[in-house]
Amino acid sequence: MTVAPTGGKPSLRETMETMHRLMRGELTPEQAASRLGSPVGRTAVYQRFAQNHVRAFLEKNFEILAALVGGETWEPLVAGYFAAHPSRHYELNANAAAFPDYVAARAARVELGLTPFHAELAEVEWREFEVFVDPEEIARPEQLTAAVLNRTLVILQLKYPVAEFIAEWREAEKASDASLRPATPTEESPEIVFVMRHPESDGALVRRADDGLLFAFKMLHDRMDVRQAMEVSGLSEAEVRAILERAARLGLVIFPDSHDGRVIPFPSQTR
Structure with a gap:
């Protein structure tokens, strides 16, 4: 980087390069202050604020991963992330967006004891945050005339x-008993996972997409009514409705309200 002449102000580009190097740890606050012609206290405060915010965000939103790998892995992982991905976005939480890919890259190189499972765990925890802050409004029953899928649904x-x-893991945390925490999976067991924001609690929900949930998704996606679903699956009407009711309880499917306040049957759809 070109250093601004003595007595001159650095250009915008020089300022940005200096701040990025400060965030990556390539410059100390003293060096950055010298290049910018500003008090050391200001550059030090900025560095601490940005890094502490992103660090706190990582620890909060990748809570399971952080606890699972422990401080000996977590600390160098976060430090390496700051060096590779300095805080640049004005919305500080967005500066954590590259973290799952960073974990995956370190796992692929078999670094810090990370495994592909850790990478997938990071991906799911990030998706939880994304659906939680998703500005998409989930349809309310009173707004609907036909059943719909949850708009925040992410399929992994x-x-x-x-x-x-x-x-x-969360059951163990709820019981405040670390001995109940599950062992880290070492063998592959492929699955499809639904991540979404629940329409009533507004909390993020992670659920393995079992056969019932996959069939409910297919019904909505393919715009099938109950009778069509019965013909395709060979299930009884009661079984199809039970599948849909469970999907509705989990927030995957939202039904319209009937005039008497009860959920109306799944309506026929025109193709």
Whole structure:
């Protein structure tokens, strides 16, 4: 980088390059202040603020991964991430967007003891955050005339049983018993995972897409009514409706309200 002449102000490009190098740890606050002609305190505060915010965000939103790998892995992982991906986005949470890919890259190189499972866990935890802050409004029953899929739904195809692991981990945390935490999966067990924001609780939900949920998704996606679903699957009407009701409880499917306040039957759709 070209250093601004003594007594001159650095250009915008020089300022940005200096700040990026500061965030990557390539310059100390003192060196950055010298190049910018600003007090050391200002550059130090900026560095601490940006890094501490992103660090706190990573620890909060990749909570399971951080606890699972432990401080000896987590600390150098975060430090390496800052060096590779300095905070550049004005919305500080967005500066964590590249973290799952960074974990995957380190796992692919078999670094820090990371595995492909850790990479998939990071991906799912990030998707939880994304659906939680998704500005998309989930349709309310009173707004509908036909059943619809949850608009925040994200579908992931994974090689490891991440959804089950997360569910068991959170049950252990709820019980405040670390001994109940599940072991880290070492063998592949492919699964499809649904991640979405629940229409009532507004919390993020991670669920393995079992046969019932996949069939409910297919019904909505292919615009099938109950009778068509019965013909395709060989299931009874009661079985089809039970599948849909479970999907609705989980927030995958949203039904319109009937006039008497009950969920109306799944309506016929024109193709």
